[in-house]
Amino acid sequence: MPKVTSIDILIIGGGPAGLAAAVAAWDAGCRSLLILERDERMGGILQQCIHSGFGLHYFGESLTGTEYADRWISQVEERAIPYQCQTMVIDLTDSRQVTAVSPQYGLQRFQAGAIILAMGCRERPRGALAIPGTNCAGILTAGAAQRLVNLNGEIPGKRVVILGSGDIGLIMARRMVSVGARVLACVELMPYSSGLPRNVVQCLQDFDIPLLLNHTVISIQGRGRLSSVTIAQVDPETRQPISGTERVIECDTLLLSVGLIPENELSRSAGVLLSGQTQGPLVSQSMQTTVPGIFACGNVLHVHDLVDAVSEEAVVAGLSAVRWIEQYHCDTPEEDILCRLEAGRGIRGLVPQRISLPLETDYIVIHFRPFQVFQPGEIRVRADGQTLLKLKRRVLTPGQEETIRIPSERIREGRVQSIIIEAGDSLE
Amino acid sequence: MSNAEQSITLTCVNCPAGCRLNVVRDGDQIVSVAGYRCRQGIEYAHQEVMNPSRIVTSLIRVSGSSEPLSVKTKQPIPRHLIGDCLAAIQASFVTLPVTIGDVIIENVLNTGVDVIATRSLPDRTCRSAKVKA
Incomplete structure (x- = not known):
């Protein structure tokens, strides 16, 4: 087994939460810090958010996601806070031991004084919805499509239906139109959009994309590639499809924007208790989980609407981790x-x-x-x-x-x- | 309502209330705004009816790479120019390296607004640091 490296504060995830927590911890005096990031680059989901509207609260201007990430990455670089990309944490224990793998360094083990969980969240996939139909290509989560288009420069389809009106789905409706696709409808089960009004107006109305409230996709057709979906109106009380309202839309792509789930496999392996409501760790006001010395912030804790709020919360987690180390470096007190x-x-x-x-x-x-x-x-x-x-x-x-x-x-x-x-x- | 008057329905985007605004316009004049619950609604109605504008964000081709570069208009441009602006961006390409904030297209469509890079390429964080034991 590799030698164990001691680190005061180890941050899992280099997205907006991890970056802000690192900067805050450094500024509070911690000099033994490390951020581990699974992706090739820092910035987390912000890398693929090329639209604007980020940072209005934190920086007082409307930045793109990439610009917002750059502000924080610059702060990390200025302080020379160490980070590793392409590094996947595969185990975390309740005594704050971390096992990670990366192509560059192979297997690494760390003993951290404090851990900050900043792994973010992931999208609910098709399997979570149980829509009947064939298993064909062309069904993606909105975020996966966003990554393909914005980072890889690939267009996943030409005739698109969007299921769910979360912000990522709305943003992707506009994005697909601007790369030359047709967006035929945005279909929402609930009687209201779960996205910001700003996005409903600027991503759907600006491009004459219909928002079908109280509607859902009831079946998926296609051999090899998606060829059509059937949508229907639902009863607003029972949310069950209303017979006779079915309509077939020919399309080659279905994007799902149907909710986000905090990504807590590592939290569970460390014995961190999760909330049934947020699906993130149970925390105190200092962002400490139920395991002493393990803190959480950002979308791994609860799904946020605005990244500005993530940064604010991560600063609290960073400061709390520093204070925790200063006070209890060796022993683990009762809370x-x-x-x-x-x-x-x-x-x-x-x-x-x-x-x-x-x-x-x-x-x-x-x-x-x-x-x-x-x-x-x-x-x-x-x-x-x-x-x-x-x-x-x-x-x-x-x-x-x-x-x-x-x-x-x-x-x-x-x-x-x-x-x-x-x-x-x-x-x- | 006189013949020149035009009735417009808008959704205010300033808060989640999303007020439905009914605006009556007569040429360059706003005759009335109804349906708002606060001052922001009136201001939004004037802005959105008389001079609707948006920051346009898109991707531009990078010569010698399949990976695109993300760009935006530095300031909002008139809404009716969004399509032309996207076309102008699509018609051009950049060569690397590019630093975030670099001007990619100057004065796009004579709007007085530049299109700028919203990230740096190659990405400076594509590296790993070994931590001393």
């Missing part, structure tokens, strides 16, 4: 939990799920998704049964992750045991 957070009526995907010491910030940042559309909506925060906060929103929708801040003071003093967050229609 001192102050308070539990729970998703109440109308919401799902709450992060974090607990608040622990040390609690140094004045506010605790909480993310969640409304379960359905509430318009106008209201967010209620209850602490031990009493209302702590009520926030009005013009609209709450599952397509937009909500972020709220609650004051730390009473929680720090240990006066709150449980916090429940709810969403619903505004009563006023």
Whole structure:
């Protein structure tokens, strides 16, 4: 077996989360850092996001994904933070031992003081949908098509139907049109798009691509290559296809934009407990998972709408990892939990799920998704049964992750045991 | 409504509420905006009806490579020029190396806006660093 290399902070994943966590940890004084990246290049999914709209919050300008990645890669380079590309972590233990493989260095083993999980997420594939039909070429996830077009310069098809109206599907609708394909329809099961309104307008309406709400693909036809799909309207209550509304669309490509799943195989191998709602690790407000010294940030933790929020969260994880190393370099203490957070009526995907010491910030940042559309909506925060906060929103929708801040003071003093967050229609 | 008046329906993109805006236009004048829930809706209606513009992003061929280079218009250009702008980008090619921010097409379609590179090629992160034990 190869010699074990000791590293203070080892970051798994060189996308936006890993990059920002590394920069934050370096700036907080850590000089023994390493980022391991599976792909040939740094930047993660941003490499293939050539469209603009990134960084409005973090840099105050509209950058492309590639430009946003470059800002962070430059910061990593300026600090000479080491990273390895084409390096796949194949095992992670609860005592923070890492095994990785790469063509350049073969098998490597590391003992890390702290780990930051930043592996991102992956797309739900056709198999997760169980659409009946033949098994033919031409069915891709929207992200796979995006990579083929934007990085490899290959066009996966000429007549395209998009199933699902998530942001990647919408972005790919526009992209396929601009490389000369015809996009015949974007088909969405729900009565609303799960993408940003900006993308619905600028990716579909600008190009006269129909958005068929309350519709789905009910079968796939094609021998060798996809030749057509059958779509149908669905009952908005049961989401079952309505007989008599079937329509055949001739196409050679079906792109799937039907949801993202945090990629947590390594987290599981380390014994990190996952949330059934976010499918990411259960964390405290400092982004520490249930395994001491292992932190998580970005889409591996919960699927974000905006990369700016990923960077912000990764900075917290980076700082927490540094503080953890400084305080507990050798021993692994019990976590001192102050308070539990729970998703109440109308919401799902709450992060974090607990608040622990040390609690140094004045506010605790909480993310969640409304379960359905509430318009106008209201967010209620209850602490031990009493209302702590009520926030009005013009609209709450599952397509937009909500972020709220609650004051730390009473929680720090240990006066709150449980916090429940709810969403619903505004009563006023 | 006079004959010159034109009614336009828009979706405001400033927040997830996605307000449906009904705008009445008479030549160069906005006569009325309805359906908005906040000020941003009025501003968006004026911008989108009188001067709709977009940042155009696309790919440009790289001579001697199958891998394309991603580019964008440095500022938004009028929406009706998107197709022509894509065609102009498709008609040209670049030679390497290219650094992010380099001007690829100057003053595209006489808009006064340059098309610039949004990544560097060859990619500087295509390397690996061995960490000392």
